[in-house]
Amino acid sequence: MRTKFPDTSRRREDVIQALEAMKAGDADWQGGRVPLFVFKGSDTATELTRDAFSLYFSENALGRARAFPSLQQMENEIIDMALDLFHAPADAAGFVTTGGSESIIQAVQTCRDYNRAKRSAPTHRGNIVMPVSGHPAFDKAARLMDLEVKRIAVTGDFTADTDAMDAAIDRDTIMLVGSAPCFPFGVFDPIEALAEVAQRHDVWLHVDACVGGYLAPFVAASGRSVPAFDLGIAGVCSMSADLHKYGYAPKPISTVFYSAPAYAEHHGFEFHDWPNGRFATTTIVGTRAGGPIAGAWALFQHLGRDGYTAIADELMSGMETYRSGVADIPGLKVLGDAALSIVSVGSDDVDIFRVAELMQQQNWVPGLLQQPKALHRMMSMLHVASMPDYLGDLAAAVDRVRAEGGDAKIQAEY
Ligand SMILES: Cc1ncc(COP(=O)(O)O)c(C=O)c1O
Structure with missing residues (x-):
């Protein structure tokens, strides 16, 4: 039955109580039981971003040029600081967007339009060559723009197969994609080889540095080795990096960059032919929250390189505990050389999907890979404290599956 629009008003307290009651049925993400969707740097960072968000609760980033110059200034400064972080050439440019998918869709559109402008015969359809481990946002972009996507199998270490990608390029190819790191396995594709x-x-x-963009530089600064991936590599034309993941900014906010003005000039939308005159946006969406921009700007100021590095150091120590905890459970293995905080765990020994079902019964929301079958977790400081509990339940679940078997019904889903 369809819910009826309320006839009468309801007390504020009652409404908040109703919200709290509904929320009580959600998964315990603050206790680290949700292995994707949510991120945390530190309590202080969360409080600061909440305050910054509230300060800009009603402002609309669509009006930043005409009414809210402070939002424009923060966006400009976020982009400048990020270009500095990502070793960008002096004339590189960037834009704030509402998420990784929007950054990717816009990069694809910019690339397509750059190619159209460049080619003498612009009627070809265009295709994107990417590893099978790339994010579906590229397929979403391709569907919107009627492009083809060629997904290429990865190598035995789950990274992009540069030779196979090279061989898949044809006269209609407009874009190659590498991830830093990819979502399924957390491994970095060989960006320098792809650039060549x-x-x-x-x-x-x-x-696609949606995951690693705002984490990898600080993991490197903490003294750990991280593959090269950014705008300092010749041949990288565009890059996406999400502030609402490991930038720890409030959702939704991401960034997209172009290494040269000739690329960046195709980004964005401008229209004049309607009664209100010029309508220009640098995002797909029109109206856009100001809060995430203020949150991201405030965090850059508050944490700086030192603060982000301290969080990255703590997080990576947690990841080391996770990996060694997994290695101590007979029958489990980490897939590939997961460089940051996405770790996938498979097994040649037990049905890992059955293990996931038992973990679900212990209220751990499972993240799953279907090919090869594995447990998948994208972790942040939300997940470090509960790691001993998780590993204990995991060891018990593996033992039980080994002893009892059982048919898994669960399916992999993002
Ligand atoms: C590698 C990668 N690229 C892109 C995205 C898309 O980001 P969003 O969910 O912010 O649209 C994700 C999301 O997890 C991702 O892991």
Whole structure:
């Protein structure tokens, strides 16, 4: 039955109580039981972003040029600081967007329009060559723009197969994609090798650093080795990096960058032919929350390189505990050389999906890979404290599956 629109008003307290009651049925994400969707840097960072968000609760980033110059200033400064972080060439440019998917869709549109402007015969359909481990946002972009996507199998270590990608490039290829790291396995594709292929074919290379962009530089600063991935690599044309993941900013906010003005000039939308005159946006959406911009700006100021590095150091120590805890459970293995905080765990020994079902019974929301079958977790400081509990339940679940078997019904889903 359809819920009826309320006839009468209801007390504020009652409404809040109703919200709290509904929320009580959600998964315990603050206790680390949700292995994706949510992120945390530190309590102080969360409080600061909440305050900054509240200060800009009603402002609309669509009006930043005409009414809210402070939002424009914060966006400009976020982009400048990020370009500095990502070793960008002096004339590189960037834009704030509402998420990884929007950053990717816009990078694809910018690349397509750059190619159209460049080619003498602009009627070809265009295709994107990417590893099978790339994010579906590229397929979403391709569907919107009627492009083709060629997903190429990864190598035995789950990274992009540069030779196979090289061989898949044809006259209609407009974009190559590498991830830093990819979502399924948390491994970095070999961006420098992909950049060499892209340059040789004169094809655009997009680096999807939605996950790693605002984490990898600080993991490197903490003294750990991280593969090269950013705008400092010749041949990288665009890059996406999400502030609402490991930038720890309030959702929704991401960034997209172009290494040269010739690329960036195709980003954005401008229209004049309607009664209200010029309508220009640098996002797909029109109206856009100001809060996430204030939150991200405030965190950059508050944490700085030192603060982000301290969080990255603590998080990576947690990841080391996780990996060694997994290694101590007979029959389990970490897939690939997961460089940051996404770790997938498979087994040649027990049905890992049955293990996931038992973990679900212990109120751990499972993250799953279907190919190969594995447990998948994208972790932040939300997940470190509960790690001993998780590993204990995991060891018990593996033992039980080994002893009892059982048919798994669960299916992999993002
Ligand atoms: C590698 C990668 N790219 C892109 C995205 C899309 O980001 P969003 O969910 O913010 O649209 C994700 C999301 O997890 C991701 O892991």
